[in-house]
Amino acid sequence: MYCWDSYLNERSTMKILLLGPPGGGKGTQAKFLIEKLNIPQISTGDMLREHVTKQTSLGIKAKEYMNSGALVPDEVILGMMHERLENEDCKNGYILDGFPRTIPQAVGLDKLLEKLKQALDAVIVIDVKDDNIVDRMGGRRVHMASGRVYHIIYNPPKIEGKDDETQEDLLIREDDKEETVRKRLEIYHNETSPLISHYKNQNIVSRINGELNISDVSQEIEKIINLN
Ligand code: ADP
Ligand code: ADP
Secondary structure (H helix, E strand, O other), rough: OOOHHHHHHHOOOOOOEEEOOEEEEOOHHHHHHHHOOOOEEHHHHHHHHHHHHHHHHHHHHHHHHHHHHOOOOOOHHHHHHHHOOOOOHHHOEEEEEEEOOOOHHHHHHHHHHHHOOOOOOEEEEEOOOHHHHHHOOOOOOEOOOOEEEEEEEEEEEEOOOOOOOOEOOOOOOOOOHHHHHHHHHHHHHHHHOOOHHHHHHOEEEEEEEHHHHHHHHHHHHHHHHHOO
16 A cells, blocks of 8 residues: 555656546546645636636637537547647646546547557546436536635535635536536436446546545545555
8 A cells, every 4th residue: 555645756647537427526526636646637627617718719619518518529629638738737647527528539538648658547437326416516616717616515615605715706607507417417428428438448447436425535536546
């Protein structure tokens, strides 16, 4: 067993993919991992929301897909990720959160990793049942600028409605309405969950029960990463 300190020195180049349904806890656990491993979180959702806020041409293209709960087209995502993963800060590993989400995106990522002479170390699947997701999403509050995520009951901010670090307002995401969440879950089951088989033969997939409380899920992830 590694202790975290020696582990950090020896394995600071980990490339981890967090896979799971919308609202499964990927963003929450990514924040835990960036502190532990000191590597960046790469969240396509956060990147896209930044484009939408800045009204870039990519953001204008992506906005309607996102608000309706549909996926943004693969070529848009792959172009964005190509640029992102070649960035200097990705040399020492990263946590992919929300990408890839379709088989064509996974194939595109495989090619990109080959070009960069990199490989994923772990694919961690966070499983949560659909009805629990719908329940959770009703309470999700986000700090848009940082991507920090709260829940009104399970992970409340120190001051109601305010981000812990900046005290700025927390928002409810446009796409967290129940009917949109149901649509996103359907897309997850049809288009994203097949990725589990895609990565199975690389022997890097672990599944965890995402219905445990937040710190227990973190502990499960810690165990997986230590073992890999
Ligand atoms: P969640 O955290 O709830 O899973 P995200 O923040 O990851 O949601 O994504 C929000 C929305 O952004 C998605 O519903 C989709 O419209 C778009 N999006 C994010 N990542 C991708 C991706 N890899 N491919 C296509 N669309 C994406
Ligand atoms: P994702 O990035 O997969 O969409 P989030 O990390 O944004 O998921 O989590 C969705 C919502 O559920 C947030 O409000 C978050 O605070 C809450 N949450 C995350 N993990 C848990 C958990 N293990 N138990 C209860 N609520 C959780």
